[in-house]
Amino acid sequence: MIPKAVNGQQQGGGASGTGSESLVRSAIGENIADAMSKVQTKIPRKIFWGHCKAYIIGEKFARNGGIHKQIDYLLRHPEPRERAHLFVSYGEAADVLALQPPLESYEGEVLRKLSEMKIGMDVTVKDFEQMLTGDSGVALLPLIKKLPPFLGRKPQETIAYIMGTAIFKKDKMIGQVDIKATRGLLWLRNEIEVTSVTVNPKKENPSR
Template structure:
């Protein structure tokens, strides 16, 4: 019996020594960013930003160090899977997509259509749904991967942070796939733009300030930029805060608007479709270049009403542009009809692109100024003193 115990102990010891099929971290090549472009001969071009382990130590620093912590590999072909294998053939390690942070799509490819590309992303179990996705404005996705940013050695990560801290929020692959699968909304993606260098800049920088508009076939049909993109995202329910400067007769006033919310109510009257958009938020005054004393309710309340009326008119103008110029419901009004009028939606669903431009949209804004700063009126100048 004692020999039997010894034999069992030896067997258990051997089983606890380790795993024969383990993968060491040194066996992986970490794929940080992906670029998808259209080559001159019409083929699909895929580029990968892959971390270089030898230079990874200082990857988060970047200050004063020109040494790259990544390489950019490119392949061209007909399918994403084939291109991934071509890139794998160029690496001595197994590619690992679990750390991929962003996907960049060249504008030419976006205009051609992304249905086939999205099919692969939705099937591949290695794809992270929280991966950020961008369209590159007037450029190729590969151009972004090759940027040497002073903030981070991986431009794919810089783009994610840029999108998160800019006013447009962040759009992930998951959000686009959800919009593709619904009938009452059309997809949109933030657009990234590489800013031109000047004499003082040693490194390139990028901006996220516009949004690409897609139709139901995932073809890019246009873009909105600047304030229009912010208003579009507010109505869509994506925008959570923003800095805003309004010009009124008395001067200009700048606010930080937070806790932004939206609600949409729809109404069907015969062949007429109406949508009532309500936008709400809280305002904090950052700059007051008027003689209005915002510390008193008697002057602040009329100012609130004036600002809300101005904002409502501008949002209505942006929605009208989306209706007449692009005809694509990136706001989700169709989804609201689907929820409120499910039986009527069955008749509208297949022809929603024809109905959306005819929707009568009314916008109301209720932004309440809760913080006016330490002073009411602006600091008086010579002309203001009596």
């Protein structure tokens, strides 16, 4: 998030999402620590892991395996929050980070609020680690996808939404289920807070 852009909107009363409120930088390294040291050379402010409310993992990386090492790094480092939310993106994670949400300041805030509303699986860094290291070695993460923008809007002026659940076995993504199956999973896990269920009584005239 770019603080100057957000503060300017608050003072001027402008709506969020009309400009660029996010800065995306990337680097390739041997591990997260190596990559982050390279990213730091491209940003004039010190990177502080404690600001991160959400982590997004690209689907390609998730399917190739090795995610456990990255999560282990986040848990051992003193700055990252154990309660930060985890997601798998349908496509490149960087594309999601670059979105310009119409209602929120940046995409990380959108994902955090969607998780807290229990629309899909709500999984933190700590939760995921506990699932992976459990007896079954199976873990679940919310799967997100870019929502098509409204007519007349720029391609980036939209959000990512929770489209289902990614299934992991021994730290490798092996499959996924859609949002309908995810809702059923949330019922079984007793994690549904508020929802609507539509039924048609057998003897009821549906035209009435």
